[in-house]
Amino acid sequence: MRLRHCWAILTGQQPGLGRSAAPFGSAREHDVDIFMGSFKDRSVESIRRVRLPARFRRVIEHASGSRECVLTVSPEGCLTGCAASTWPHLVDCIQEAITEFDPTLLAFFHRFAAMANLVKPDRQGRFSLPPHLMQFAGIGRRVHFIGCGHFFEIWDPQRFDESLASSLATADLTSVRGFLRVTMPPE
Numbered sequence: 001m002r003l004r005h006c007w008a009i010l011t012g013q014q015p016g017l018g019r020s021a022a023p024f025g026s027a028r029e030h031d032v033d034i035f036m037g038s039f040k041d042r043s044v045e046s047i048r049r050v051r052l053p054a055r056f057r058r059v060i061e062h063a064s065g066s067r068e069c070v071l072t073v074s075p076e077g078c079l080t081g082c083a084a085s086t087w088p089h090l091v092d093c094i095q096e097a098i099t100e101f102d103p104t105l106l107a108f109f110h111r112f113a114a115m116a117n118l119v120k121p122d123r124q125g126r127f128s129l130p131p132h133l134m135q136f137a138g139i140g141r142r143v144h145f146i147g148c149g150h151f152f153e154i155w156d157p158q159r160f161d162e163s164l165a166s167s168l169a170t171a172d173l174t175s176v177r178g179f180l181r182v183t184m185p186p187e
Helices: 003-011 054-064 087-097 103-115 131-135 157-170 173-184
Strands: 038-043 049-051 069-073 079-083 117-119 127-128 142-147 153-156
Touching: 038 049, 038 103, 054 079, 054 142, 069 103, 069 131, 079 087, 079 131, 142 157, 153 157
Parallel strands: none
Antiparallel strands: 038 142, 049 127, 069 079, 069 117, 079 153, 142 153
């Protein structure tokens, strides 16, 4: 239950209430407060450098007042990034969730925190991916950037396609529809 609450906060949702302004703001208020959209097939330069999509740069700058962001691993096998100012909230949510000892969650948190890196893209949004993160996510010469609310993901294109196909094949659409009914704001 606590993880569900943490997820709701990070994606800007409060169960049953629709969008929430706390703690990160609302897309309706500023139109740039959340990472959204997908930017596929971006190149990785020979020096492990990638270019963050302009929309994502605006979200980071708006949230942090700087270009700094944190990159780390995700249990899905990709990289997760967020504005540097969002990182403490994310860590607090996870630490709160593991107060009831769960060895799986604790192991994930250790890896999540230990592999985190602070990166500062230049004015054009370019930054170098740390080698250990590239290796973890299986990233080669191309990447996909995926917006996920108050964080974004960086995927190897083939791994993303496989993960998406697998999740769609095994999805319980009844649960998804129920979740959307609870989390979508009334029209």
